[in-house]
Amino acid sequence: MVLPRPRAPLDLQQRPTPQPGAGQVLLRVRACGVCRTDLHVVDGELPRPKIPLILGHEIVATVEEGGARFASGARVGVPWLGWTDGTCRFCRSEHENLCDAARFTGYDLDGGYADYTVADERYCFPLPDSYDDLRAAPLLCAGLIGYRTLRLAGDARRVGLYGFGAAAHLIAQVAVQQGRRVFAFTKPGDTEGQRFARELGVAWAGGSDEKPPEELDAALLFAPVGALIPAALRATAKGGTVVAGGIHMSDIPAFPYELLWGERTVRSVANLTRRDGEEFLALAATMQIRVEARRFPLEQANIALESLRKGEVRGAAVLVP
Ligand SMILES: [Zn+2]
């Protein structure tokens, strides 16, 4: 399924199977998650996608050939971070997520909305056996970026999650199993989403316009809505952190300095490092994370994207070739 240009529907095309280059593996795609970032790319909200482009950076696949790291038939995951130069100051200081030369899967590189793809084997992850293909796919971005977002919140005990979609439903369970108190904020009036959050063990669920029953030590934002920054600051205690986990956000409205005062911090999460991926997948293997995934056939990628846009997907949407 090919994006011919921004703001156009994906187009079903027949292409020859890609050939792996040096250090690359040829992968047969088993499942590929649909991420909010894919919608930002389709909508032209991110500046420089490869065009035409095959989207998809939550790829679960089996290795067909190529590379030296994995045996043929091994099951691997391919995330958003597809390549870095390994030489810049960011790469040399464990911040490869900030590499200026980085290439991203389903953005700079063709991704997983396809039967086959190729990937640099150094950026692939082995996957825990306890998650089947459909349920492993959302771990690769929603789970992984969610994990980095939670990690940047430090040891916060009371954690608010704004936007209860693919990332929040996974990371809520991780935070609960770590013994934190979790507060879920959905779109105002989304009682179904709030019920879903409570089912997953959160202490409280309500609308993003509501005040939680306790102050938060950290707020993690997974909805691309700038107005949530002041709302989250308002709910956060002194010394607390607001972390924006998304790649794109509408403008943040002006707010009184008082909301930031008291050593509150606002920061963003950009991409991931391989270390995040290894840590999170190891953690996921030891935890029981319920992954809510809705299956769409690959050729219905446009329908899956629109369902995600309308907020009709509970948990994560996953394409299966
Ligand atoms: Zn993503």
Ligand SMILES: [Zn+2]
């Ligand atoms: Zn670099």
